[in-house]
Amino acid sequence: MANLYKRYSAVLPALTQTTVLTVPVASTMIIRSIWLYNPSPTMVPAIIVEVERSPSGLTVLGVVNLTPGQYLDVMSQAGSAALVLEAGDRLVLTSSIPNVYAYVSSLIVDRN
Numbered sequence: 001m002a003n004l005y006k007r008y009s010a011v012l013p014a015l016t017q018t019t020v021l022t023v024p025v026a027s028t029m030i031i032r033s034i035w036l037y038n039p040s041p042t043m044v045p046a047i048i049v050e051v052e053r054s055p056s057g058l059t060v061l062g063v064v065n066l067t068p069g070q071y072l073d074v075m076s077q078a079g080s081a082a083l084v085l086e087a088g089d090r091l092v093l094t095s096s097i098p099n100v101y102a103y104v105s106s107l108i109v110d111r112n
Contacts, residue, residue, distance in 0.1 A: 012095040034074040038066035
């Protein structure tokens with residue numbers, strides 16, 4: 001299989017760890033952006049962005065706050081150009097309020 005550009009999206013529920021993506025077997029994923037959007041009229045006090053790497057567990061990449069109507073690129077906020085994940089790794093997001101939108105742009109590199 002050739003390299004594949006893929007966009008993932010999710011609407012986050014409140015206080016629940018949501019797996020936005022899992023890297024396929026025999027692949028490497030390069031994430032270029034993780035955009036978050038708060039459509040609600042209230043502040044989102046915390047969105048936790050984590051990566052679960054097998055077998056080491058969850059690693060917090062960042063905790064961000066969103067004002068009403070705000071879009072935010074977590075990668076830019078963290079000062080990172082890209083995030084490289086290996087097969088089986090997961091990107092997990094947790095929001096303190098419901099209905100926060102998450103969009104992830106990635107390149108999946110097939111290692112076969």
